Amino acid sequence: MSNPTTPAPAPHRPAESGPRKPRRMWDSQSLALVSVFAALIAASAIVPGIPVGGLGVPITLQTFAIMLTGLVLGGARGAAAVGLYLVVAFAGLPIFSGGRAGLQVMAGGSAGYIVGFVLAAFLVGVAAEQVIRRASAKRRAVWFFLAAAVVTVVASHLPGVLGMMLNLKLSWQAAFAADLVFYPGDLLKDAVAAVAAVAVHRAFPDVLVRRVK
Numbered sequence: 001m002s003n004p005t006t007p008a009p010a011p012h013r014p015a016e017s018g019p020r021k022p023r024r025m026w027d028s029q030s031l032a033l034v035s036v037f038a039a040l041i042a043a044s045a046i047v048p049g050i051p052v053g054g055l056g057v058p059i060t061l062q063t064f065a066i067m068l069t070g071l072v073l074g075g076a077r078g079a080a081a082v083g084l085y086l087v088v089a090f091a092g093l094p095i096f097s098g099g100r101a102g103l104q105v106m107a108g109g110s111a112g113y114i115v116g117f118v119l120a121a122f123l124v125g126v127a128a129e130q131v132i133r134r135a136s137a138k139r140r141a142v143w144f145f146l147a148a149a150v151v152t153v154v155a156s157h158l159p160g161v162l163g164m165m166l167n168l169k170l171s172w173q174a175a176f177a178a179d180l181v182f183y184p185g186d187l188l189k190d191a192v193a194a195v196a197a198v199a200v201h202r203a204f205p206d207v208l209v210r211r212v213k
Contacts, residue, residue: 029206030073030077033073033077033081033207034073034077034080034081034084035081035084037065037068037069037072037073037078037081038081038082038084038085038088040065040068040069041062041065041066041069041081041082041085042085042088042089042093042095043065044060044061044062044064044065045060045061045062045065045095045096045097046095046099047060047061059181059182059185060097061189062097062117063120063152063156063186063189064189064190064192064193066082066117066120066121067120067121067124067148067151067152067189067190067193067194068193068196068197069081069082069121069125070120070121070122070123070124070125070128070151071124071125071128071144071147071148071193071194071197072128072197072200072201072207072208073125073207073208074125074126074128074129074208074211074212075121075122075123075125075126075128075129076122076125077125078121078122078124078125079118079119079121079122079125081121082117082118082120082121083118085117086114086117086118089101089102089105090102090103096110096114097110107167108167109163109164109167109168110160110163111163111166111167112159112160112161112162112163112164112166112167113156113159113160113163114163115159115163116155116156116158116159116160117156119155119159120151120152120155120156123151123154123155124147124148124151124155127143127147127150127151128144128147128197128208129208129212131143131144131147132201132208132209132212132213133212133213137198137202140194140197140198140201141194141195141198142194144193144194144197144198145190145191145194148190148193148194149187149190152186152187152190156186157179157182157183157186160179160182161175161176161179162175164178164179
């Protein structure tokens with residue numbers, strides 16, 4: 001007979017798993033992606049631009065590459081990729097539009113647009129992270145495009161106008177009129193970047209989708 005005073009054994013409880021550790025933002029995959037997208041931006045600048053007027057500010061694929069970089073990598077890594085591209089270009093590698101290189105490009109009409117590169121990638125990347133968290137997958141392309149369009153105006157066209165006013169000594173009205181010619185092409189590039197970013201996230205959710213969810 002069993003001793004009635006002997007306590008019954010406690011039921012077995014599975015070991016509780018601790019809190020899941022968030023994925024490191026700057027792991028080896030992220031560093032590789034930053035390098036790859038910096039190279040993509042450089043390649044987009046090598047493609048010959050379309051001259052517009054006599055102000056030395058051509059229509060290029062760089063804005064497309066920068067928007068795609070932010071939409072795919074997110075804010076911090078997108079800005080890092082653009083920053084890496086700029087560091088290499090300022091150091092002397094001829095990967096600015098038209099094969100230019102060095103800090104002397106900051107004396108031309110494109111200076112304001114170049115200044116806005118990092119800010120544009122960061123802002124559209126932060127917006128992309130919020131879209132992925134809050135919007136359904138079916139609506140991401142629309143929200144990506146809207147975010148890219150707003151960021152293009154705020155972080156690309158506005159600095160571009162200010163840069164032409166400063167370096168080319170244009171009035172506000174003249175600089176604004178010169179900048180207007182870039183809007184149709186930039187909006188088209190924003191739309192293509194949004195669609196391309198959705199396709200990348202669908203094919204490779206580890207790049208950003210699973211990091212922010």
